[in-house]
Amino acid sequence: MSGTLSGKAAIVGIGATEFSKNSGRSELRLAVEAITTALEDAGIDREEVDGLSTFTMDNNPEIEVFRNIGGKSLKFFSRVHYGGGAACAPIMQAAMAVATGVAEVVVCYRAMNERSQYRFGSGYTPPPVPNAESAHYGYYVPFGLLSPASWVAMAAQRYMYESGATSEDFGRVSVACRRHAANNPNAWFYEQPITLEEHQQSRWIVEPLHLLDCCQESDGAQAIVVTSAERAKKLRQPPAIIRAAAQGAADDQQMMTSYYREDITRLSEMDLVAEQLYAQAGVKAADIRTATLYDHFTPYVLTQLEAFGFAPKGQAKEFVREGNLEIGGRLPVNTNGGQLGEAYIHGMNGIAEGVRQVRGTSVNQVPGDGPVLVTAGTGVPTSGLILGPA
Amino acid sequence: MTDDSLLAQAREWVGRAANQPATARDPVNVPMIRRWCEAMGETNAIYFDESAAQAAGHPGIVAPPAMLEVWTMAPYRPGGRTAEEGMAVLNLFDEAGYTGVVATNTRQEYDRYLVPGDVITSTPIVDDVSDEKRTALGIGHFVTLRYEFTDASDERVGRMTFRVLKFKPNLAQPKAEATEEGGENKFPHPRPAITHDNAFYWEGLSNRKLLFQSTDGRLRHPPGPMDPVSGSLEFDVVESSGRGTIHSFVVMHQPRLPGFEYPLPVVLVELEEGVRLVANVLDADPKEVEIGRKVEVDFVEVEPGYILPAFRLS
Numbered sequence: 001m002s003g004t005l006s007g008k009a010a011i012v013g014i015g016a017t018e019f020s021k022n023s024g025r026s027e028l029r030l031a032v033e034a035i036t037t038a039l040e041d042a043g044i045d046r047e048e049v050d051g052l053s054t055f056t057m058d059n060n061p062e063i064e065v066f067r068n069i070g071g072k073s074l075k076f077f078s079r080v081h082y083g084g085g086a087a088c089a090p091i092m093q094a095a096m097a098v099a100t101g102v103a104e105v106v107v108c109y110r111a112m113n114e115r116s117q118y119r120f121g122s123g124y125t126p127p128p129v130p131n132a133e134s135a136h137y138g139y140y141v142p143f144g145l146l147s148p149a150s151w152v153a154m155a156a157q158r159y160m161y162e163s164g165a166t167s168e169d170f171g172r173v174s175v176a177c178r179r180h181a182a183n184n185p186n187a188w189f190y191e192q193p194i195t196l197e198e199h200q201q202s203r204w205i206v207e208p209l210h211l212l213d214c215c216q217e218s219d220g221a222q223a224i225v226v227t228s229a230e231r232a233k234k235l236r237q238p239p240a241i242i243r244a245a246a247q248g249a250a251d252d253q254q255m256m257t258s259y260y261r262e263d264i265t266r267l268s269e270m271d272l273v274a275e276q277l278y279a280q281a282g283v284k285a286a287d288i289r290t291a292t293l294y295d296h297f298t299p300y301v302l303t304q305l306e307a308f309g310f311a312p313k314g315q316a317k318e319f320v321r322e323g324n325l326e327i328g329g330r331l332p333v334n335t336n337g338g339q340l341g342e343a344y345i346h347g348m349n350g351i352a353e354g355v356r357q358v359r360g361t362s363v364n365q366v367p368g369d370g371p372v373l374v375t376a377g378t379g380v381p382t383s384g385l386i387l388g389p390a
Numbered sequence: 391m392t393d394d395s396l397l398a399q400a401r402e403w404v405g406r407a408a409n410q411p412a413t414a415r416d417p418v419n420v421p422m423i424r425r426w427c428e429a430m431g432e433t434n435a436i437y438f439d440e441s442a443a444q445a446a447g448h449p450g451i452v453a454p455p456a457m458l459e460v461w462t463m464a465p466y467r468p469g470g471r472t473a474e475e476g477m478a479v480l481n482l483f484d485e486a487g488y489t490g491v492v493a494t495n496t497r498q499e500y501d502r503y504l505v506p507g508d509v510i511t512s513t514p515i516v517d518d519v520s521d522e523k524r525t526a527l528g529i530g531h532f533v534t535l536r537y538e539f540t541d542a543s544d545e546r547v548g549r550m551t552f553r554v555l556k557f558k559p560n561l562a563q564p565k566a567e568a569t570e571e572g573g574e575n576k577f578p579h580p581r582p583a584i585t586h587d588n589a590f591y592w593e594g595l596s597n598r599k600l601l602f603q604s605t606d607g608r609l610r611h612p613p614g615p616m617d618p619v620s621g622s623l624e625f626d627v628v629e630s631s632g633r634g635t636i637h638s639f640v641v642m643h644q645p646r647l648p649g650f651e652y653p654l655p656v657v658l659v660e661l662e663e664g665v666r667l668v669a670n671v672l673d674a675d676p677k678e679v680e681i682g683r684k685v686e687v688d689f690v691e692v693e694p695g696y697i698l699p700a701f702r703l704s
């Protein structure tokens with residue numbers, strides 16, 4: 001089946017601030033800086049923006065962003081839930097808006113002082129009034145299981161038990177990302193590769209996760225400009241056509257703690273995304289040239305390799321051990337350094353890297369013109385994209 | 391019980407006596423009248439001065455009409471009412487979770503003045519049970535009781551309607567205990583958010599019981615309002631055996647919360663009944679915590695009145 005969304009819209013501009021641990025300025029300012037850069041990259045006037053999309057945990061109201069960039073008529077705005085899991089969903093929203101004529105130029109953004117102001121890794125703080133979301137955390141936080149790393153570690157432990165994957169296999173993901181970041185001047189860990197030994201010696205955060213299994217915490221912003229594939233032909237940059245975009249939640253989905261599904265070692269929500277993406281784009285795993293796989297924590301990169309069919313279930317460890325994630329391997333991943341190496345911009349920076357791979361401008365360019373896969377946060381309701389050249 | 395059947399059962403009481411008639415322990419008497427007038431600031435002399443009463447056309451001292459209910463009130467007991475003094479119609483609501491009660495309004499009618507020596511009997515009759523009302527206190531039903539007051543010759547001397555709201559209390563959120571110094575505990579143990587959907591679970595824990603929702607024999611956790619298979623909004627609550635197997639675990643090192651000991655094992659246990667539950671492990675070396683180990687539930691009072699499940703290695 002070829003979905004009607006496929007090929008209708010394109011990413012035509014990308015822009016980011018520097019990635020840091022303390023931006024020293026407001027998140028709103030980060031947002032407008034990144035958006036301005038992305039629009040300049042696209043060659044589109046700020047006044048032409050008529051759609052905005054982001055995801056929850058971003059704190060910048062659409063109208064504040066819009067007022068500040070000098071927008072005139074905002075016809076479409078949406079905010080998708082579940083933080084990093086939604087990372088690719090604003091692009092899907094934008095593509096749908098553009099494909100249906102609801103809006104012409106939609107900017108997706110994510111701007112946050114996550115390191116200097118929030119630190120998700122410091123634990124969950126409940127809101128004052130109880131609701132279904134805060135009730136959910138009541139089954140974990142009173143037992144000290146209160147950080148994203150801890151929620152992922154629970155599934156990772158079982159994954160290791162069932163698949164035979166080791167901490168070193170997780171470490172190989174981190175080593176590949178840091179090797180790629182080392183070539184990327186915009187990465188926080190530019191010129192700072194790590195060895196597997198360093199990974200193994202890094203301190204425990206939550207067993208079985210070492211420090212170097214966990215992504216960074218970062219300040220920064222990333223913006224992505226989406227318009228119609230038709231208009232994209234006339235713009236400054238080679239377009240990255242959105243060949244597929246999908247969201248997924250499935251199999252007794254919970255927010256980071258899908259511990260009650262029969263098999264907690266699979267990402268059923270990503271299985272659903274994979275199935276939709278391949279069907280929409282009309283491609284299969286063998287066609288994918290490179291991927292940005294969401295890497296807030298290394299174990300779920302292995303699970304994603306299985307969800308997308310790069311390795312059979314439980315066998316991603318062999319795929320990783322063969323060096324396939326690195327440049328020159330079967331599927332170089334996170335060629336910007338990922339969130340482990342470049343910055344934690346909630347996956348939005350991974351989309352920008354997917355665009356650079358389509359344009360041929362990545363610092364770790366993978367040869368060829370095959371489709372590029374981008375995924376969003378794992379362990380949560382998620383989303384994904386397949387991008388390709390016109 | 392569904393709310394509809396609760397209402398039907400409660401309304402079967404309408405027109406019937408809510409309880410046995412209560413006869414006053416003491417006849418109407420001057421000392422009680424005098425005390426009541428002092429307490430209420432009542433200065434009308436006809437209630438305690440024989441000549442003033444006669445001057446006003448009474449044969450002697452009369453009791454203030456507003457004391458109508460005083461004579462037959464149940465004795466004060468520190469432990470609350472006895473079962474005989476309770477009303478079955480109100481108990482129905484208690485059992486259905488409408489545990490809150492508040493008197494909302496009362497109205498009295500008087501047929502004659504009571505005089506010293508009168509022995510009063512009161513009979514409560516259920517007058518009305520309202521539809522469900524959503525009040526600031528919580529969701530509930532107004533129950534109106536009509537009391538008939540009679541004298542020793544069974545003549546009516548007065549009537550009173552008395553309305554109470556039986557309600558499901560809005561969910562009070564657990565608060566951290568104060569410290570011994572009296573200040574607020576700076577580092578309280580993290581508290582759950584209690585909603586209408588999960589209150590039974592946390593109440594069960596406070597009684598050292600591990601309870602799960604069950605519909606048609608299907609157990610589920612965490613709790614939710616609807617059985618995903620049948621779509622039923624009704625569920626039974628079953629108590630877990632507490633026996634299970636470690637399905638997965640982590641050992642927390644960071645971040646560290648005050649009041650926890652690190653490294654901190656946290657286990658995901660698959661219970662015999664098939665549901666899974668996250669909790670801590672008691673008295674175990676983290677090295678002993680392994681997938682497949684048998685465990686049994688225990689309960690830990692992490693703060694006064696705040697009980698969490700925890701597992702022990704079998």
